[in-house]
Amino acid sequence: MTPVLEVEGLVVEMRRHRVAFRAVDDVSFALEPGSALAIVGESGCGKSLTLRAIMGLLPNRGRLISGRVIVDGVTLPSDARGRGRGHRQHRRMSIVFQDALSALNPVATIGSQIAEAPRHVLGLGGAASRARAVELLRLVGIPDPERRYHAYPHELSGGTRQRVMIAIALSSDPSILLCDEPTTALDVTIQTQILALLADLRVERGLALVFVTHDLGVVSQVAERVAVMYTGRLVETGPTAAVLSAPRHPYTSGLLAAALDVDSPEREPVPIPGSLPDPLGLTSGCSFQSRCQFATPECVTTDVRLERVGPDHEAACLHSDVLAAAQAAGRRG
């Protein structure tokens, strides 16, 4: 199947204290229509900037150094900030951010905010765009949509506001939805409902999904493929089931060990030692070296890249076979 979205060699440079660093470093992936990819990693590893670069929404201190974003076979034009020039293919993508309250206009009704894209992007008249907004409110599971159309953001619960954000994202009729931690601020029950809504939208509308999260626990609920990100790079990618059951990068296995496992509540989570290195202080070799129990002198000198470790499964680790052997020994013991 032809991918609906291809991201090739994305490199984003950020500046801090006038020093530039690569916050996104050579990120590539492809997404087929209706498929979903989860991008997972600790805070500061470059997940949001990856989505922003794809959308052409880099912050002022960011620069797109290289890379291409291809939607339905068409390469999107962009300037050095990664900003698109209103290309119609850009409208095939929408983004949902984590913080619905600050993303919504507090002095406009939610209905009028949803109706904006049908009116200005799709060119519908006033009555038709209002009808479309009501239909979208219904689609995202908001009861009594005709009445709720007139509500203001502060009158709604966090879960309902996030549903409104999804309705706004859908209002320009995209085929790709980029979600940046859309459920992180919500309690578990509401989170499950929003994830179910996204799953329905994939089936009903053939939406392709990129879902960013720092929570490995939600990955298998939301996506059949996962990409694990560390210091701006993808360090492991593959089918979710394979990556979660037999990770081939020590960072992924560390994230799994650090996560609560609802199926084995007796297992104590074990945090990964140390913290994400300061991107301004990165040295040569593998960026996980200071936290990795498998590190050898080779890891300090070799520029490690993604390599095939299984069917459709890649990891950027010189010693992924040692990790596999340790896992096998652990299972036997």
Ligand SMILES: Nc1ncnc2c1ncn2[C@@H]1O[C@H](COP(=O)(O)OP(=O)(O)OP(=O)(O)O)[C@@H](O)[C@H]1O
């Ligand atoms: N507007 C900005 N100005 C300067 N540096 C930034 C800016 N936004 C992000 N960065 C830096 O770029 C790197 C990647 O940030 P990004 O926001 O993409 O991380 P993230 O993986 O989304 O983290 P989180 O899980 O906390 O949202 C970090 O080092 C961060 O400090």
Ligand code: SF4
């Ligand atoms: S390359 Fe070396 S330091 Fe990096 S994750 Fe693999 S074993 Fe650890």
Ligand SMILES: [Mg+2]
């Ligand atoms: Mg983020």
